Amino acid sequence: MDVLILAPQPFFIERGTPIAVRNLATALAKQGHHIDLLVFPGGKKLDINGVDVHRIPHLGFLSDIGPGFSIRKLIADIVMLPKAATLLRRGRHDLVIAVEESAYIALVLRHFFGVPYICDIDSSIPEQLDDKFNLPSWLVRLFERAEGRAARGAIGAITCCRALADITHAHAPDLPIQTLEDIPLTDDAPSLPVPEDCQFDVPVIMYVGNLEAYQGVDLLLDGFAAAVAKGAIAQLVIIGGAPAHVSALRERAQKLGITAQVSVLGPRPVAQIGRYLAQATIVASPRTKGRNTPMKVYSYLDSGRPLLATRLPTHTQVLDDDIAMLVDPDAASMARGITALIDDPSLRSRLANAAQIRVQSEFSRPAFERKLSRFMTEKIMPQIGMAQPNTRRNFEPRPATPDLHRDTWEKPSIENNK
Template structure:
């Protein structure tokens, strides 16, 4: 499907991420780049040196300079990313000097280099806004809190200079509109990525010896995900449901070791299983094995990507009752609990004890995904945004 506004137009998409990896932002970047190419745009995707080389139809993949001493680049702010961003900027400048681009599509902190490149080369840029970075930075590094007004001003300047903003959730879209009301702003949520037909060879119950209810968390193990909270809740439940098992898919070796130690201290090591990362193509296979899917996130304004696949699986979802979840979830499609061990334990217990409630929530969740968070809905929103963007730019 090609659109008139995309005809013969080229986009430089800058994603300051290891690419490709099976985790949130790289998955979203892959989807977006492929769908822009499907609309008829010529897409050059510029990423970090680290990651697996993959083929995306209609997309040329470029990397910043290889830095042998920098690897295992994780999500979120880090000194490693700052160094990589310097080389990413130099590579972006080289690409612009040797190619003709109509737009720059800047993911996350690439907005700052995109704003500079836009001024220098007079190319409109789109801010792909996955979070409010100023707030996220302070949340992660509390010692920076006195500098939050400075970060907010810098981020606000970048939003005001963007020709358009793509936000991953309503709260972030509203924030962008409040700062740059004249620019097109689209809320382009993530979509259900679980493969309903995917099959694997790891039966979690058999492999791990779980005879009772199977609880599942999928995702990284950064602090904001609330794994501490989840393990505390398991501590509340261990005597009441001794046969229940919590399986955690994802996380680095370092994070897994840390939380295994915490599970031991909580006395739930025999009920909590950290199995590491699995290929995203097997996501549906693992989700369907669970009785309850859990998202215990405690910080952030963006909706976790996993939520859309959780909903699409038809398995009952339990999540913290915070804006990071409630801009998508309601009590019609999920069990929402306060972010306390007692409330989470009570929610898990309620869902374990009421299979009919689990079935009702799962059915309603699948209906919501099919209506609002499908691939076809994503494509329509993306096409409309770029059409509106092209119309808003004076030649």
């Protein structure tokens, strides 16, 4: 089957959605499908067997587009539409997989070319916009209707968590939906040298990710300060974040009187995430808002370290008390969770071991590929009259659209994770 994936992000960069797109394209190609992947300018060149990468024109003001809504991203989406039409005009694609807002592009182009599409949903756009801009309710409802229209025009949907599957099901009750959780990023060996900036003689509580308010890092800091005030001996290590967020967090630690016990390291290469997690005693996800499960959670679960997380739907759709220390989203509860894990090595070991078993059975790469293959062969391909693909690793070369625009390179960093 020939598949066109529309991914409105720079590719490839070490950031949540581009990582998920890479995993999806790689798995589909491995299953015998041929993939055309249309992306924004930027990122590093990545060779995947069976995947041809195409980019929209590299206009100067469209470079380095970050996550979330922006006017530049909206313009890039508009530029993507005619490029996608050019690829579909060849008449060989059997299916479009539309990531995030590109579902609206796929909906428009289906009317012209008749190619069915799947929505690949990593977040709810109405919720995302409302969280960022505090929209009036009538405008939220308008965006929700548009989101529903895109879902009802699809022949299937892929979501990254159950909460998004529930939203999509509410829009389109009869739509086949498959939840594909993220894959752990801890591929580098913990046996590599210990990072020089992460060597401590006391238990280490570690957070990895961006420092946006919804991540709840302030809550983690307040809870840690409360635990220290009650006698806990530990080091809080925070990795990731833009310079402004790093500076603000250091100032907050100073005001709390725990500067010596807090190390705010800033961004580090994602390729080294395993090295850093190997130095942790406890890993933390204190998120306070959002529905989608943070990508970091899957790496945490696979790290061999116990996970401390807030007892909110963003976590509980994946986590439970058997594999994580779940606490209420307040400083006192966070402090109690930190203290309990520091004081009880057997509890730490039990949670960490159970988490790794859960990852291997439900959230590993083989599990991801198995779920995707079953969804495609049982739910999607019969709708478009396609037989099961002949799985093969060597692909015949096909003419590709020349890419006249040079790739740009971005430094991958841990701050970009979900």
